[in-house]
Amino acid sequence: MLKFLFGSKNDRYLKKLTPVIERVNALGPEMAALADSEFPTRIAQWKEQVAAGEKTLDDLLPECFALVREAGARAFDPPMRHFDVQLIGGCALHEGKIAEMKTGEGKTLVATLPVVLNALSGKGVHVITVNDYLARRDAEWMGQLYAFLGLSVGVIVHGIGEKERQEAYRADITYGTNNEFGFDYLRDNMKFYKETLVQRPLNYAIVDEVDSILIDEARTPLIISGPGEKSSGLYRRVDDIVPRLVKSSPTDPEDKDAVPDGDFVLDEKTKSITLTDAGVEKIEGLLGVDNLFDPQHIALQHHVLQAVKAHYCYHKDVEYIVKDDLVVLVDEFTGRLMPGRRLSDGLHQAIEAKEMVKVEAENQTLASITFQNYFRMYDKLAGMTGTADTEAVEFKQIYNLEVVVIPTHRPMVRKDFPDAIYKSQVQKYEAIAEDIADCHRRGQPTLVGTVSIEKSELLSNLLKKKKIPHNVLNAKQHEMEAEIVAEAGHAKKVTIATNMAGRGTDIKLGEGVCELGGLHIIGTERHESRRIDNQLRGRSGRQGDPGSSRFYLALDDDLMRLFGSDRLAGIMNKLGLEDGMAIENKMVSSAIEKSQTRVEAHHFEIRKQLLEYDDVMNQQREVVYSLRRELMMAPEVDNIAREYGIDLLEDILGPALEAKVAEQEMTDSVRARLEEVFNFERFAAWSEGGLPTREQAEAWVDEIFAYLRASTGNHYQEVLRYFLLDSLDRNWKEHLLNMDHLRDGIGLRGYGQKDPKQEYKREGFALFEELIYTLKETAMRAFSHLRIQAEVKDEEFQHEQTDQLEYTDSGSAGDKKKEPVKRAEPKISRNAVCPCGSGRKYKKCCGS
Structure with a gap:
């Protein structure tokens, strides 16, 4: 009854826009009277007014939309003049909403209205499409309009170099795919030098086919990975036994006492495998193990489950194809290939073993982010699609985006x-x-x-x-x-x-x-x-x-x-x-x-759960990436490095100094830690035994940095920056691996009557605290054990050259000469313990 009397929320929104559309139409004759050369002049004037704070984008909306509409009639052949319903769509996009427009209603042209308006801010506008072809096509096609208005356009597609990416991101308007934007963000947060960054701060994005990108692809996070250490031979061994396993026949869900008649039970809805008692016994016999559930066989058990899943839940030419001796995934929603994308947790390797192609080594996560968290970082986000209303609740809950259904230009007669x-x-x-x-x-x-x-x-x-x-x-x-x-x-x-x-x-x-x-x-x-x-x-x-x-x-x-x-x-x-x-x-x-609604609700829950878990990682990621940016951008980082040293001193030395009775065992333990982290044995007073005072220890820390400053000269800040970033990256990578392992096993906490999500947050926070401590320690160890070769000349020092920076064994207590330390011969073995004192192998530490 209320909807009948007052109209739906959508109707009320459309009605609210009527005066705006009338104002745009009223400005039509004024814009039609302009000469072609006056269009870029107007845009330049508005840019200056916005930069000076004289006008807001909302103030300029009617004039800007009227100008763009007139430009469309002149820049294209045949002319493309925006309809009134397209102006409505443009308003919705500018306000950070999702415009649902039927196919063929001209969404690509609609986007030009808010794109031009928001480009006036000078902060960049991103238009995100589902594939490289559409990114190129739309940039070239709509680029005629932008060029007419004096605006620059860039395109981000697979395969272009770093310089081209930098230029494209610095343009007024940048077209590209969701994957490219997301991966560029991750790659930027793995770089060492600010000159190599490609993206600017994320300002405004319009996502084309927004439901495909923000919902269908939201279950798959973006991951940059490097090679792990696990052997791939086990996949072939396990794959050989799968054909001998028998799938259980379906049982009546109402019959709780039904006993499965095979070796495993397959749940097609959830794509999950459960081994039966008979199956476990058969697998143990085939693999020659006594107890598949023994902790030492936990990896073997995981491989078996993934191999069975590869055979029964993933089918060639449905979920994947085999092309050029590679298993290439197929997007279930679009049917497009996803080259380079791999299933995680060993599942992709299990499919490779099944298809008898080369089993690639398992990868370790170096950086990852979900599309949900990437796109929520934009100051303003909007989207277009032909089908969004069925997912309006999810768009509102996850992204705080409202869906506006735009009327069609002509009635639908299909x-x-x-x-x-x-x-x-x-x-x-x-x-x-x-x-x-x-x-x-x-x-x-x-x-x-x-x-x-x-x-x-x-x-x-x-x-x-x-x-x-x-x-x-x-x-x-x-x-x-x-x-x-x-x-x-x-x-x-x-x-x-x-x-x-x-x-x-x-x-x-x-x-x-x-x-x-x-x-x-x-x-x-x-x-x-x-x-x-x-x-x-x-x-x-x-x-x-x-x-x-x-x-x-x-x-x-x-x-x-x-x-x-x-x-x-x-x-x-x-x-x-x-x-x-x-x-x-x-x-x-x-x-x-x-039935479809039930499936959609099920998938929504999966995406929601993925996001809840990733939100924990996202908070940590924001802290680490903001610290990374600070280390990259700050002109001087010695104050940060010294702060790390003082924090560590307080953690190691503080409790011992505050103890009423310092036992010899505690003194020896603290001295060992201080030697390990700060290399204090290089100072003469250290040999006296006992613990230094806080003031004395802080003075020694300052001497370490004074030595580095004197030895590196003009490159002091860059040397510190390099090792601070190196420490952060190395420990962040290790932390991601630990978080992956925690996530894999966190579901088991449910058996102990604990909420897995809460436990993940609690244990994840404990791991993060450990990460912050360890990155400080790794950096301080590097500074205290570092010796600089005297023959380095200023002109020889470049960002990429770190050959002259070597970790060395600490010298004797009386050795305080600042002489160059030559690397000992023979060269350190890759499998030897690293001389920096980390306790790790050289190849995994300083030799990496």
């Missing part, structure tokens, strides 16, 4: 037929082939959406038998994507595509196709997410064009099989449906949508 449900896949595909043949006879173009490469090739073989010419677009032919999709709306065209056809490229109808009913969309099964189905439907009926869509389902489709086909099978049997007959019923379609 016919969406009810789902056709068959008993089996064979009958379903036969019906699909007949529907395609009928459209082809009449000349109506058809776009068929499949959920995997395997299904697209199966249907292709069926059409070949019927001699129906067609194009197949899947991850194996992604290079020809734009060309194939662009022609999909021509008469008699049949295009089979994985979900990638649902993104980015508009399908324009060929001559005479409107009279034939427009583009016909066929879905071969429902996806787990309603948005993906809506995207496929949205390829037809753009900007008031005619069109139609229908989904074909079978009771043994994955979604139907896992989420409620028993009831539907019962209905079909009661109706007495014969083979080859289909159900077309709104109630059945509605029941399927409810």
Whole structure:
């Protein structure tokens, strides 16, 4: 009733924008009277006003939007003048909201309005797309408009160098993919010199296909990794036994006493494996171990579970393909390949062993961040998509983004037929082939959406038998994507595509196709997410064009099989449906949508949990990265280095000095720690025995830095900076590994009636405190054991050259000469204990 009386929240928002749109329209004649040369002049004037604080971006919105609209009519051939509904979309994006606009409504053009307005701040605007092709296309296409206005444009795509990246980020507007922006952020936080940084502070971003990037890809964090130490031989050994294991038959969930009849139980919904008692016994026999659950075999047990998962949960040409002797993952939402992306926790290696390709070494995390936490760092974030309303709750909860549904320029006239449900896949595909043949006879173009490469090739073989010419677009032919999709709306065209056809490229109808009913969309099964189905439907009926869509389902489709086909099978049997007959019923379609809603809710919980865990890491990451920036940017870092030394002195020496009775054992222990960290034995007074006073110890710390200052001259700050950053990076890498291990086993805390998330926070904080202490200690050890060779000349010293900086064994107590220390011969063995006193192998410490 309230909605009827006052309109929905969306209606009220659109109504609020009416005066703004009227103001933009009123400024039309003024902008039309400008000469072409006056457009960049206006932009430059507004930039100065914003920089001086005379005007805000909100103040300039009507004038700027009117100017951009007029520029669109002049810069493009044919002219592209923004419609009123596109102005509404521009306002929503400027206010940091998500604009849901139907396919073909011109989202790419809409973005130019807030992009130009926010570029006036001079802080940079990022436009984020789902692939390199769209980034290049949009930058080049919309670049005509930006160039007309005197604004610079950069593009960030895979394979460009550091200099090009720096230039692209310093442009007024930067286009690129989510992966490239995220990885550049991580890489910047692994660099040593501020001159090599590429990104500016994150100001404003518009995310195209925002649901794909912020929701579908949010379960996969961005990870930069380096080689680990684990052997890959164990994967092959374990993979050999998997074919001998038997999967248990499905049991009735209501029967609590049912005993599995195989070696393991597979839960397809959660992709989890549970070994049965019989299975454990068989595996122990096959691998020759006494007890698979003995702590010494914990890694072996993990390998077995991952190997079984690789065989039964991951299928070739569905979740991955094998290309050039590599296992390449396929994005389940778009059907695109993800080269370079690897499954974690040894699962990727298990799949490589299964496919008999080279098993790569396991990697260790060097830096990571989730898309959720990366995009929440922008001062202002906005997004565009054709399908966001179904996920409005998640956008609000996770990103504090509101969804605004923008009206279409022309009414939607596409016919969406009810789902056709068959008993089996064979009958379903036969019906699909007949529907395609009928459209082809009449000349109506058809776009068929499949959920995997395997299904697209199966249907292709069926059409070949019927001699129906067609194009197949899947991850194996992604290079020809734009060309194939662009022609999909021509008469008699049949295009089979994985979900990638649902993104980015508009399908324009060929001559005479409107009279034939427009583009016909066929879905071969429902996806787990309603948005993906809506995207496929949205390829037809753009900007008031005619069109139609229908989904074909079978009771043994994955979604139907896992989420409620028993009831539907019962209905079909009661109706007495014969083979080859289909159900077309709104109630059945509605029941399927409810199944999809349950799956979406399940995935939302997974993403939410991932974020809750990553929030712990994110707080730590922010502290470490801000400290890193301080070390990189500060003109002088000796005060930070000295502070580290004083903190360590207080931790090591303080408790002993405050003890009423200093026992000899405590004195010896503290002296040993001070020698180890500060190398105080180089000072004559140290040989007297006993503990130094605080003042004496602090004076010795100052002498260490005085020696370094005298020895390095003009390079003093850079030498300190190098070792401070090196200490931070080395210990941060170790900390990430420890956090990974903690995360892997934290679920077991639930068995002890403890909340795993709270325990992860508590134990993670303890590890972080240890990290802060250790990085100070590592840096101080470096400073106290460092000797500088006297023959280093200023002009020879460069950032990249650290050959002259060597860790050495501490000299005798009386040795206070500042003479160069030559490296002892023979050279230190890589496996020897490091002479810096860390206790680690040389190859893992100073020799790394």
